[in-house]
Amino acid sequence: MTVTAVRKDPQALSMTLEAEFDASPERVWQLWADPRQLERWWGPPTYPATVTKHELRPGGRVEYHMTGPEGDQPHAYWEVQEVEPPRSLVVRDNFANADGSPNADLPGNEFRVTIEGIGGGRSRMSIVSLFPSTEAMEQVLAMGMEEGLTQAVGQIDAILAADAIAEPSAPRELTDR
Amino acid sequence: MQIAPPDFDRMFGALADHTRRDIVRRAIDGEEGVAELASHYPMSFAAVQKHIAILERAGLVTKQRSGRRKVVRTNVEGLRMARRLLDQYEELWRGRIDRMTEVVNEYTRETNR
Numbered sequence: 312m313t314v315t316a317v318r319k320d321p322q323a324l325s326m327t328l329e330a331e332f333d334a335s336p337e338r339v340w341q342l343w344a345d346p347r348q349l350e351r352w353w354g355p356p357t358y359p360a361t362v363t364k365h366e367l368r369p370g371g372r373v374e375y376h377m378t379g380p381e382g383d384q385p386h387a388y389w390e391v392q393e394v395e396p397p398r399s400l401v402v403r404d405n406f407a408n409a410d411g412s413p414n415a416d417l418p419g420n421e422f423r424v425t426i427e428g429i430g431g432g433r434s435r436m437s438i439v440s441l442f443p444s445t446e447a448m449e450q451v452l453a454m455g456m457e458e459g460l461t462q463a464v465g466q467i468d469a470i471l472a473a474d475a476i477a478e479p480s481a482p483r484e485l486t487d488r
Numbered sequence: 489m490q491i492a493p494p495d496f497d498r499m500f501g502a503l504a505d506h507t508r509r510d511i512v513r514r515a516i517d518g519e520e521g522v523a524e525l526a527s528h529y530p531m532s533f534a535a536v537q538k539h540i541a542i543l544e545r546a547g548l549v550t551k552q553r554s555g556r557r558k559v560v561r562t563n564v565e566g567l568r569m570a571r572r573l574l575d576q577y578e579e580l581w582r583g584r585i586d587r588m589t590e591v592v593n594e595y596t597r598e599t600n601r
Contacts, residue, residue, distance in 0.1 A: 333592070352584050355580075
């Protein structure tokens with residue numbers, strides 16, 4: 312298992328996930344920078360992604376659609392906020408209409424990717440996701456869920472212990488816009 | 489796929505306060521009434537009553553009759569649903585990380601060939 316840490320904060324509607332790869336930061340960066348590689352992991356097998364535009368620079372757009380089991384094709388796009396190869400990327404992920412124009416009816420979310428070398432040719436990538444509302448989270452889940460994932464109900468202790476895990480500093484700054 | 493029912497915004501909003509989270513925690517046992525709960529906090533009875541009302545509207549606690557008294561009890565199932573939403577989001581990213589690892593490993597094999 313390459314995922315090494317997950318922190319969920321139900322109050323801030325944020326999740327931080329860390330993973331390690333047996334590859335250099337430059338190699339891991341290619342997962343984001345090469346649209347053909349991005350397509351291979353962004354959507355689950357049941358909802359593969361097709362990237363139609365890929366401008367990985369501040370102010371640029373990455374446009375894509377996904378193709379669902381019933382032929383449905385939700386469109387979406389990233390608004391690229393910050394790019395620093397091969398170290399960091401900040402993106403707002405928004406929904407779009409079929410013609411690629413922004414769909415303001417559906418809420419977006421924002422995430423920050425950080426990649427660092429940890430020695431021995433390995434890298435650590437962290438993803439901090441932040442949602443403006445729970446609806447936003449539901450929308451993303453509806454489009455990206457693996458089938459049959461209605462998995463174990465979380466422990467009530469975890470949400471009640473949220474005081475202990477709340478780390479508002481890093482995720483919070485993403486809300487200022 | 490729909491993952492909706494309860495009002496999650498209201499629920500998370502209600503949980504965004506330390507005192508209210510503490511009330512939710514204490515009310516899991518469902519043994520205390522409003523007055524007893526209020527005695528735990530350095531604030532007025534009315535203030536605690538207000539917190540409980542917010543939790544009630546969010547569906548996180550209910551007032552129930554226990555003998556001759558009314559007790560406040562946590563809606564454990566409601567809390568679980570809020571938690572589940574974040575759990576599902578975690579699964580989404582775990583799936584992505586797995587696929588990323590496959591892509592990286594595949595390219596490594598090709599360069600080593």
